[in-house]
Amino acid sequence: MEAAQYPAHWEADVVLSDGGTAHVRPIRPADADRLRSFYGRLSDESIYFRFFGPRPRLSEREITWFTNVDYESRVALIATIGTEMVAVIRYDRIEPGEAEVAFLVEDAHQGRGVASVLLEHLAATAREKGIARFVADVLPANQKMMAVLKQVGYTAQSRFADGVVRMTLDLTPTETAQEVTASREHRAESRSIERLLSPGSVAVVGAGREPGGIGQTVLRNLLGADFAGPVYPVHREARALAGVRAYPSVTAIDGEVDLAVLAVPADGVIEVVKECAEKGVRGLIVVSSGFGETGPEGRARQDELARIARAYGLRVVGPNCLGIANTDPAVRLNATLAATLPELGRVGFFSQSGALGTALLQRVAQRGMGISSFVSAGNRADVSGNDLLQYWEEDPRTDVILLYLESLGNPRKFARLARRISRRKPIVVVKSGGTTQDVPTGHAAPVLGLPDTALSALFEQAGVIRVDDLIQQFDVAQLLAYQPLPAGSRVGLVSNSDAMALLAADACVRVGLEPRPPVNLGARACPEEFGEALTSVIPDVDAVVAIYMPPIPGDGAKVASELLRASRDCGKPVLATFEGRIGMLDELRVGAVPGRGSIPSYAAPEEAVRALAHVVRHARWLERPAGLPEEIEGVDTGAARDLVLATLGDAPAEIDASELLARYGVEVWPAETVESPEEAVEAASRLGWPVVLKAAGPEAAMRAGTVRLGLSGPDGVRDAYADLTRQLEPEAVLAVQRMAPQPAVPTVAGVMDDPAFGAVVSFGLGEITARLLRDEAYRLAPLTREDAAALVRSPRAAPLLLGEYGYPPVAVEALEDLLIRLGRLADDLPEVARLTLDPVLVGESGVIVLGARAVLRSHEGPRPDGGPRRLG
Numbered sequence: 001m002e003a004a005q006y007p008a009h010w011e012a013d014v015v016l017s018d019g020g021t022a023h024v025r026p027i028r029p030a031d032a033d034r035l036r037s038f039y040g041r042l043s044d045e046s047i048y049f050r051f052f053g054p055r056p057r058l059s060e061r062e063i064t065w066f067t068n069v070d071y072e073s074r075v076a077l078i079a080t081i082g083t084e085m086v087a088v089i090r091y092d093r094i095e096p097g098e099a100e101v102a103f104l105v106e107d108a109h110q111g112r113g114v115a116s117v118l119l120e121h122l123a124a125t126a127r128e129k130g131i132a133r134f135v136a137d138v139l140p141a142n143q144k145m146m147a148v149l150k151q152v153g154y155t156a157q158s159r160f161a162d163g164v165v166r167m168t169l170d171l172t173p174t175e176t177a178q179e180v181t182a183s184r185e186h187r188a189e190s191r192s193i194e195r196l197l198s199p200g201s202v203a204v205v206g207a208g209r210e211p212g213g214i215g216q217t218v219l220r221n222l223l224g225a226d227f228a229g230p231v232y233p234v235h236r237e238a239r240a241l242a243g244v245r246a247y248p249s250v251t252a253i254d255g256e257v258d259l260a261v262l263a264v265p266a267d268g269v270i271e272v273v274k275e276c277a278e279k280g281v282r283g284l285i286v287v288s289s290g291f292g293e294t295g296p297e298g299r300a301r302q303d304e305l306a307r308i309a310r311a312y313g314l315r316v317v318g319p320n321c322l323g324i325a326n327t328d329p330a331v332r333l334n335a336t337l338a339a340t341l342p343e344l345g346r347v348g349f350f351s352q353s354g355a356l357g358t359a360l361l362q363r364v365a366q367r368g369m370g371i372s373s374f375v376s377a378g379n380r381a382d383v384s385g386n387d388l389l390q391y392w393e394e395d396p397r398t399d400v401i402l403l404y405l406e407s408l409g410n411p412r413k414f415a416r417l418a419r420r421i422s423r424r425k426p427i428v429v430v431k432s433g434g435t436t437q438d439v440p441t442g443h444a445a446p447v448l449g450l451p452d453t454a455l456s457a458l459f460e461q462a463g464v465i466r467v468d469d470l471i472q473q474f475d476v477a478q479l480l481a482y483q484p485l486p487a488g489s490r491v492g493l494v495s496n497s498d499a500m501a502l503l504a505a506d507a508c509v510r511v512g513l514e515p516r517p518p519v520n521l522g523a524r525a526c527p528e529e530f531g532e533a534l535t536s537v538i539p540d541v542d543a544v545v546a547i548y549m550p551p552i553p554g555d556g557a558k559v560a561s562e563l564l565r566a567s568r569d570c571g572k573p574v575l576a577t578f579e580g581r582i583g584m585l586d587e588l589r590v591g592a593v594p595g596r597g598s599i600p601s602y603a604a605p606e607e608a609v610r611a612l613a614h615v616v617r618h619a620r621w622l623e624r625p626a627g628l629p630e631e632i633e634g635v636d637t638g639a640a641r642d643l644v645l646a647t648l649g650d651a652p653a654e655i656d657a658s659e660l661l662a663r664y665g666v667e668v669w670p671a672e673t674v675e676s677p678e679e680a681v682e683a684a685s686r687l688g689w690p691v692v693l694k695a696a697g698p699e700a701a702m703r704a705g706t707v708r709l710g711l712s713g714p715d716g717v718r719d720a721y722a723d724l725t726r727q728l729e730p731e732a733v734l735a736v737q738r739m740a741p742q743p744a745v746p747t748v749a750g751v752m753d754d755p756a757f758g759a760v761v762s763f764g765l766g767e768i769t770a771r772l773l774r775d776e777a778y779r780l781a782p783l784t785r786e787d788a789a790a791l792v793r794s795p796r797a798a799p800l801l802l803g804e805y806g807y808p809p810v811a812v813e814a815l816e817d818l819l820i821r822l823g824r825l826a827d828d829l830p831e832v833a834r835l836t837l838d839p840v841l842v843g844e845s846g847v848i849v850l851g852a853r854a855v856l857r858s859h860e861g862p863r864p865d866g867g868p869r870r871l872g
Contacts, residue, residue, distance in 0.1 A: 006071040010125060012870035013310040017113030017184065019192035020081075020282065020313040021871065024121050027076040027088065029067050034078075034085040036063065043107045049142040050104045052164075066090075072129055073099075077122055079114050082277060082312045089118040091126055091134065099126060101134040101169075103145070113184065115148045120181060120868035123154070123171050134169040153177030182416075185869045186390050192315050193383070193391035196283040197326045197373050199258035202227065202335060203250055203281070205234040205272050206263035206288075207241050214287055215263030216241070217337050218323060225325075225334035225341065230255060250275045259283045261323065261335050266290025266298070269305060269319070277312035284309060285335055286318035292379045293320050306381040310871065315387075321378025322357035327371055328397060336376065338362075345370015345594075346399040346481045348392040350385050352377055352406045360404070360470065368583045368594055369478045372397040382871070384409050389417045393424065400480045401427045402473055408455075412758040415462045415780050422463030423626065426480045426618055429459060429466050430473050454760065454778040457794070461779050461787060463621045465614050475611040478584065478600040483573035485619040491612065492537035493518035495547035496525045500577065504545050504605035511613035516541055523551050531562035534574070538566075543573045543616075545608050546599075549580065560585040560599075568597055573615065575608040576601045627784030632821060634665030637828050644831045648856055657835055657854035664821045668837075668849045671696070671737040677718040683736040684717050693720045695728055696735035704768055710739055740848050744841035745800055745810055749819060751781065751826035752834045753859075759826035761819055765797045766839045783823035788816040801842060810842040818847050830859040 011025040027035075039047075039058050047055055058066070069076050069090075076090035089103035101122065105114050126134065138145050146165065150156050154177050155170040202222060207215035215233075219242050222231050232253045233241040240246050247253045250260060250272065260281045262272055266288050276284060291302035302319060309316045317324055323336030327344045334341050338358040342365040349364070349371050351357045357376040364371060372395065377383055385403050392398045401421070408414055408431075418427055459466040467473050491513050495501035501518035508515035519533045530546065537544055544567070548559050556579055564585060567574040578585060578601040584594040585601055602608040640663035647655055658668040672683040673696050684691040695706035706728065708720035717736070725732045746766030754760050761783060764776035777794030779787045792798060792815055803809030818840065826832060834855040841848045 006075075007128075009867075010077070010121070012121065012868070014079075014117045014121075014869055015185070015188040015192050015315075015871060016117070016313075017111075017188050017191070019188065019195045019315070020112065021192070021310045021315065022079045022081050022086065022114065022117075022313065023311050024077055024079055024118065026071060027067055027069060027078050027090075029064075031078065031085065032063050032067050034080075034083075035067055035088075038085040038088070038106060041106055041108070042104070046104065046107055049139055049145065050102065052139060075122065075125055075129070077118055077125070079118055080311065081109075087114045087118055089115070089122050091122060091131065093129075093131065094135070097130065097132045099131045099134060101136050103148075110144070113188065115145075116152060116184060117869055119148060119152050123152075123169075124867045127171055127173075132171055134171060136167045136169075137164045138167060139163075140165055151180065153180030181869060186393070188869075189387050189390040190394050193387050196259065196285075196315055196317065196383070197324060197333065197375075197391070198328070198331050199229065199283065199333070201229045201232065201256060201258050202333070203232040203234055203247075203253060203257045203260045203276075204263065205250060205260055205276075207233040207235060207246075209235075209238055209241065213263075214337065215261075217339075218261050218263060218287065218335060219244075221334045221336060221339055221341075224339070225332050227334070228330060228332050229258075232257065250279045250281065253279065257281045259285065259335070261285045261287060262318075263287050266301060266319070270301075270308060273305065273308050273312075273314070277308075277314060282314060284314050284316045284318075285321065285323050286316060286378075286381075287321055287323055287337065288318075289320045291319040291381070302379060302381050309382065316382035317375060318378040319381060322351070322376030324376070325361075325371070325374040327373065336361075336374070340365050341374075342369065342371045345372060346397070347371050347402055347477055348388065348395065348398040348400070349374045349402045350377065350388045351375070351404045352380065352385070353404060356404065356470075363470070363474060366583070367474060367478060368586070369474065369481065370594065380409060386410060386413050386417055389414075389421055389427070393417075393421045399425060400477050401425055402477055403427065403429045403431075404470065404473070405429060405431045411455075411458060412780070415458055418459075418462035418464050419626075422618075423622060426615075427464045428473050428476050428480070428614075429464050430468075430470055431455060431459075431466060451774065451776075453774075453776070454762075457778040458780060460621075461790070463618065465618050467614065471607075472610065472614075475600075475602060475607055476614045479573060479575060479611050479615055480618075482584065482594060482596060482598040482600060483575070484571055485622070486542040486573050486612070486616050487619070488542040489513045489616050490541045490543075491515045491609070492541035492544040493547070494521065494530065494533045494537055494544060495519070495549075496521045496523055496530075497547060497549050500547045500549055500605055504547065504577075504609055507606040507609035508613075511610060513609065513613055513616065527555060527558040527562040530559050531566040534563060534566040538570050538572055538574075541572070543575070543612055545605060545612070546574065546576045546578075547605055548576065548578050563599055564597070567599060573612070574599050575612060577603070577605045577608055580604070624786055627786040629782040629784055629824070629827075630820065632665070632817075632824060635821070635824060636663045639663050640825070640829060644829055644856060648831060648858055650858075652833060652855055652857040654853060654855050657837075657852040660825070660832075660835075660854060661837075661849070661852055664825045666818060666821055666837075666849060668852045669737060669740070671735040671851065673733065673735045674721075677721040680717045680721050680734065680736050681714045684711065684714075687736060687738045689713070690739040691717065692737050692739050693717060693724060694735055694737065695724065696733040697731070737850060740841050740850065741843055743808065744843040744848070745807070746839040747801075747815070747842055748776075748836070748838045749822060749840050750834070750836040750838075751822050751832065753826065753830055753832060759823070759830070761791065761823045761826060763791050763819060764795050765800065767797070770795065770797050779823070781823035781826040783820050785816065785820065788819045788823070791819055792816055808844060810844055811846050812842075814846045815840075815842050818849075831856050833857045 006026045073093035078085050079087040086109045087105040091099035091101045093099045149167050158167045204219045207219040233246040235246045238246045260276045292299040326333040338361045340362050392401050493501050505515040521529050581601050585599040586594045674680040690710050690712040693708045711717050748766045750762045759781035775795045779791045800807050837852045
């Protein structure tokens with residue numbers, strides 16, 4: 001008999017609460033031996049709690065029953081680590097909409113969060129199969145199982161009868177359940193990165209005898225940084241390397257190994273990974289190349305690396321990476337190829353590029369900025385920027401987060417994390433544009449279907465500071481790391497150079513800041529004059545740029561000390577252009593270490609102002625309320641889903657979206673397609689005069705001059721029909737629609753389910769010029785009221801909606817409400833690949849949707865960042 005099949009998305013790699021990993025998948029008949037072995041390792045207590053009595057072994061009939069399920073009414077998921085099964089959870093449907101649930105975790109793995117993550121995945125599976133409730137009979141003494149069922153976040157009820165506690169879980173996703181899932185994900189991923197960055201011991205596999213080799217370089221950098229734990233070189237033949245005892249294999253090392261750096265040829269990496277798993281290593285850094293960056297064969301090798309490592313509970317940085325570093329004095333880890341490592345600082349730095357990593361670290365060190373930790377992820381087979389965000393959010397040693405990204409692996413998750421983390425710690429990103437040339441082979445695909453402005457909108461929505469290049473990133477970072485945030489955009493200028501002060505003032509105006517008249521001290525100003533001027537300016541501004549450029553070398557150290565003294569505890573950011581130096585003013589004082597309140601110095605005043613402008617915009621974002629997607633009336637998600645499922649076929653299909661939008665409280669004015677002048681007249685009589693006659697085909701409707709407005713009688717309709725038919729030959733498809741009230745501003749709104757972003761809402765004005773210039777704005781769905789307001793105001797032509805340039809103000813709030821409804825629809829229905837409302841007329845009293853088209857496509861499995869926790 002052929003075994004039943006299950007959807008591919010039911011399998012997942014997951015991070016456990018202690019930072020280790022496991023693989024979750026449905027049970028299969030071939031798991032019979034695994035189940036026997038698993039059961040044989042259970043304690044008597046665990047068996048008693050599961051079966052309500054002693055059961056030394058499972059019978060062959062029971063094993064067959066447990067391993068053969070139909071993946072419909074009976075589903076069982078198992079967690080595996082390596083080749084061993086360590087936990088199982090199952091449901092059996094007992095009536096429509098209800099199933100009995102039970103789980104069992106091997107004693108050695110209890111307390112690692114295995115049961116919680118399995119329950120999340122089984123609940124998602126059950127919902128797909130129409131099951132709304134789980135029931136579980138639990139012995140009163142089984143407090144662990146009751147705690148798991150209560151703490152998952154679903155609505156739970158319990159009652160005691162006949163010596164057992166019957167617990168009922170409502171599987172409807174709630175805000176509490178989502179918060180619990182996100183919190184567990186955060187703790188687990190943070191812990192997994194902490195284990196990588198704070199190892200107790202490190203093995204370097206592939207360290208050769210010859211200086212200059214990759215493994216030898218990492219080994220010497222580890223030793224040169226004075227790593228706080230033991231370092232174990234691994235070499236098949238050498239007895240010692242760099243004066244340290246060497247071992248022939250990882251398993252031969254006589255101490256525990258927390259982290260292994262792999263610098264062996266690509267075709268030998270998999271065997272070393274298995275050896276590390278046998279040893280109990282918890283994390284890997286694969287600096288070796290020859291993986292996804294080399295083509296399909298390398299990509300397959302990279303996928304196998306990630307699969308095996310995760311299966312055995314290891315997190316992987318790389319391959320093809322520079323390595324990781326941690327400047328914590330209790331760790332002192334430099335497991336990188338870079339000999340120059342910045343000093344202790346308050347900045348966490350993630351670089352997707354290994355090639356750039358060395359240069360980046362040198363630049364940071366030259367500025368005296370310092371870092372807390374550094375990760376170069378290379379091809380990102382496993383560890384990504386999202387993982388580091390989770391870690392740095394909780395790291396007390398990190399105040400600012402820097403990301404250099406070539407692609408986004410999971411933009412929806414990035415946006416969710418960044419929106420939360422940006423309110424506590426600023427995130428500064430350098431992201432190249434969304435073209436395929438920007439992404440090395442082996443990295444995640446770039447964003448497709450959306451312009452780069454959409455990515456900028458995602459960052460803006462999440463509070464992320466996006467900059468154009470690495471120099472700007474460091475400029476902004478050293479300001480954020482050492483100076484307070486500004487309360488506004490008023491800028492004071494203190495200078496000993498008229499020309500430099502004017503350059504700074506002009507730069508302020510260009511970036512939207514408000515410069516105050518510069519205080520010019522003259523070329524021979526003494527240190528005390530700088531201090532006095534700064535003290536006098538600070539009370540009336542939100543930030544100060546001090547410029548010290550003496551015509552001949554002066555007493556720079558004393559001027560720096562005066563500026564630091566005068567700015568100390570003022571609560572406002574102070575920046576400098578100090579003798580053209582790039583770095584921190586503390587460095588001018590012998591033995592000083594930059595700390596909070598240190599003044600960053602820039603090569604030119606324009607660079608200082610540009611960095612300040614980024615920080616001012618971030619401070620404004622922080623002032624906005626965080627907001628939540630609001631509840632809206634007139635929405636029937638169930639009916640909308642039924643309509644979509646009834647319409648879906650095997651291939652994507654374009655439909656009139658009027659019925660679908662009606663389920664979300666959005667009315668589309670009816671339009672009747674006509675095939676003759678008389679049909680057009682009859683339609684106009686039914687709809688009500690005056691009417692418009694317009695091209696009905698999607699492509700023809702985009703052309704200028706394909707609408708005839710204000711037709712108030714039969715003759716006008718006939719003439720317009722004849723005119724448009726001649727213009728659109730040979731394929732003229734025309735429609736009649738009631739004339740909308742004037743005046744009104746034409747706009748275009750829509751949603752799309754992007755393969756990378758997920759559900760995105762777009763908005764722009766409908767004028768031809770705006771369309772040609774692609775003057776559109778984007779936000780991720782669902783939208784808060786604040787998101788909708790920002791979306792409306794983001795296009796460059798938005799002032800036409802706000803009563804400027806002589807235009808009457810229109811019903812912006814009604815437009816925002818429409819966009820919120822579109823965002824809700826997009827978030828609810830992943831089958832809607834694209835939905836376009838064109839045109840949407842915005843008048844003084846409301847909005848009128850005159851046309852709507854949608855493309856539907858089948859969608860299986862959870863969206864990225866949807867459903868239960870999973871890696872990737």
